[in-house]
Amino acid sequence: MRAASCGRTTTGSVVDGRRRRSRICVRPGPAKHGERMLTSREWPSCSSAPLTRMMSLGDILLEGALQHGERTALWADGVRLSYRELVERAARLAGTLVAAQLAGPARRCAVLGARSIGAFTGVAAAALARSAWVPLNPRHPAERLAHVAHAAEVDALVIDEQSDALAGELLARLDRPLHVFLPDRSSPPDWARRLPQHVFLCRGDLAPPVLDGLGGGRPDDGAYLLFTSGSTGAPKGVLVRQANVMAYLASAFDRYRPTADDRFTQLFDLTFDLSVHDMFLCWKSGGALFCVPDRARMAPGEFVRRHDLSFWFSVPSVAMIMARLRMLQPDALPSLRWSLFCGEALPRRIAEVWAEAAPNSVVENLYGPTEATIAITAFRLPANPAAIARLPEIVPIGAPLPGQQARVIMADGAPAVTGMDGELYLGGSQVAEGYWRRPDLTVERFSPPADATEPPRWYRTGDRAMVSEEHGLIFLGRLDRQIKLGGHRVELQEVEVALRRAAATDSVAAIASPLDSLGLPKGITAFVTEDSLDSEAILAACRATLPPYMVPFRVYRVAEWPVNDNGKTDYAALRRMTE
Incomplete structure (x- = not known):
């Protein structure tokens, strides 16, 4: 369903989002697969139930503004936004993207922010503009963020209030001209003067919150573009389309039956695709998302x-x-x-x-x-x-x-x-x-x-x-050397690429260590040759190029590099050194 303007939104019955529910909840019945699970060859290939008539994430937002106007959509940074307020903020950004001819399925909008009002607004704006959003984690080094922004061929960048300083470092590394949105600022920061290749737009430069022409789209439009750890040393991107994510949301909505009285946790960084579940399952139901x-x-x-x-x-x-x-x-x-x-x-x-x-x-x-x-x-x-x-x-x-x-x-x-x-x-x-x-x-x-x-x-x-x-x-x-740390996928080969640069040697290795009582990894241990650079210098160089969760917590210096019968690094021997 499409909303023509914010003036048509209806007002919900909750004004502060604090409606209480009964502590006694009825446990739903067993999942459809029942007591005996079918083998993989027996699993049916049925279709997911349709998620109403909506085709896109942008339509979920418009429907939320129409049906749940004054109910709480988002609580973050101690600030509450209603559905009307969230969509109005996002519509100003989206309308400006449209006016600059930077909207539509061929465009990508990067969002630099960490679970803030500004970051969520940037995601919503990209969805309304039918552009794929590209989340950039402000805890990652500027060099890595620049690589992602360049690889994604982004046309615009939305920056939240807390990421100003990092944004200057990032934009200085990007030659591609971008429209840079600073919706929390009344004027550009001082560093913007040194970057004339980019166009900077602040709060007063944004379009009015008109919803005509926003949302809609086709199933094959890109929804978001995420970059995961890559074995070659460079992150690899995955473009998830509207059809992909709407298929998931249809199943999740049917399985969990959320309502407008539900309140959802929001714990995931926007660079983690599980955040999409949090946002859009919540906003489809009319519930409140608590960051x-x-x-x-x-x-x-x-x-x-x-x-x-x-x-x-x-x-x-x-x-x-x-x-x-x-x-x-x-x-x-x-x-x-x-x-x-x-x-x-x-x-x-x-x-x-x-x-x-x-x-x-x-x-x-x-x-x-x-x-x-x-x-x-x-x-x-x-x-x-x-x-x-x-x-x-x-x-x-x-x-x-x-x-x-x-x-x-x-x-x-x-x-x-x-x-x-x-x-x-x-x-x-x-x-x-x-x-x-x-x-x-x-x-x-x-x-x-x-x-x-x-x-x-x-x-x-x-x-x-x-x-x-x-x-x-x-x-x-x-089956390979990929591990999971705190939910993040980590290719150990990518860590080794960073180690080679940092240690100025080819003989490096990274393993998942230490392990917990179930053998699951808790961190990464690095190995370098004895004549490599100082261990602290190596770790400092890794911090400059790798996300925090990929930086080794310890470096072992090895006098005689262990190899197996094929002349390859003997990872089992390296692991024994840590035991």
């Missing part, structure tokens, strides 16, 4: 209770930290009715503790790489604590969402039978078309199983998995 402050991000229990939140979504690492801090006592989080985890392996013992802490919520473990749009499989934990205790040590990842497919393929190309492991392939309407401007990688990774006839797109995940008749898919780790 957890950075100071409470790794221990948000009190924030959840104070704001009476009902939808939880995080990586398991957050729950692990809360458990270590003894924040997951029984009935500690009674307001939650859904508890979703994704991004890394979920240990069963954490799931058990969480189920006791949030007794009124249904707990699910989701799985999905960026290439398959947010999450593509799900496993619902049983309500019975005794049944949870019988699960594997790592909670299963379950069955594909409606309309999607998953197959486990053995090394010889044959489908794995129940109980056998192999590489996990994903197919369906959520799978992206390939890597941005990388046809070589696309051919390598977006290839179907040998016997596949439908769907037309498949993705080889590089993950090891097996099929259990009782639990569906079981995640067994990686």
Whole structure:
């Protein structure tokens, strides 16, 4: 549904977003796959339920302004925005993009900000303008951000108030002329004078908030372009289209049935595609999105209770930290009715503790790489604590969402039978078309199983998995040297590329270490030759080019570099040095 102007929005019944719900929540029935999970070859290939008549994320925003005008859409930085206010702010940016002929599916708008009002407004503006947004994390080095902005061929950049200084460093590295939006400022910063190749637009330069011509679009329009760690040393991009993300949202909306009374956590950086679930599942329902402050991000229990939140979504690492801090006592989080985890392996013992802490919520473990749009499989934990205790040590990842497919393929190309492991392939309407401007990688990774006839797109995940008749898919780790840290995908080869530059030597290595009690990585350990540069200098150089989660926490200096029979680095020998 399309709104012609803000004047047509209707007013909701909640003025402060603090409506209270009953603490007693009815647990939904079992997932559709029932008590016995079908094997991957038996999973049906049904279509997802349509998400009303809307075709795009921009239409979700317009519908929200029309149906839920004065209800709370977003709480961030201690500031509350109604649906009307959020869409009005975004429409001013989007209208200016349209006037500058920088809107539409062929355009990309970068957003530099960290879970702020300005950053969320930038995302909403790109969606209204039918442009793909490209999130830039202000905690990443300027060099890396410049690489992403250049590779994405962005036309515009929205900067939030907290990222001014970094923006100057970033824009100084970009020769491509950009329209730079500073909606929180009345005038450009001093450094803008040194960058005449860019056009700077502040609060007073923006168009009025007229909604005519915004939203709409086609299913094959780009929604967002994310860059993940790459094995060659450069991040690789994935363009997720409207059809991909709307297919996911249709399944999620049907599965979780959110309402306008729900309150959602927002814990993910915008460079993490799980943030798209937070924003648009919430805004489709008319609910309120609560951006957890950075100071409470790794221990948000009190924030959840104070704001009476009902939808939880995080990586398991957050729950692990809360458990270590003894924040997951029984009935500690009674307001939650859904508890979703994704991004890394979920240990069963954490799931058990969480189920006791949030007794009124249904707990699910989701799985999905960026290439398959947010999450593509799900496993619902049983309500019975005794049944949870019988699960594997790592909670299963379950069955594909409606309309999607998953197959486990053995090394010889044959489908794995129940109980056998192999590489996990994903197919369906959520799978992206390939890597941005990388046809070589696309051919390598977006290839179907040998016997596949439908769907037309498949993705080889590089993950090891097996099929259990009782639990569906079981995640067994990686086939290559990619690891997960705090939900972030990390190619250890990319870390090694940075180490070679930093240490001025070719003999470097990076491993996942230390490991926790389940063998899951907690950090990265680096190895260099004894005659390399000073270890502190190496780490400082890594911090200048790598995101914080990819910087090694320790450097070992090796006198005699270990090699195996093939003359390659003996990673097992290096690991023994840390034990």
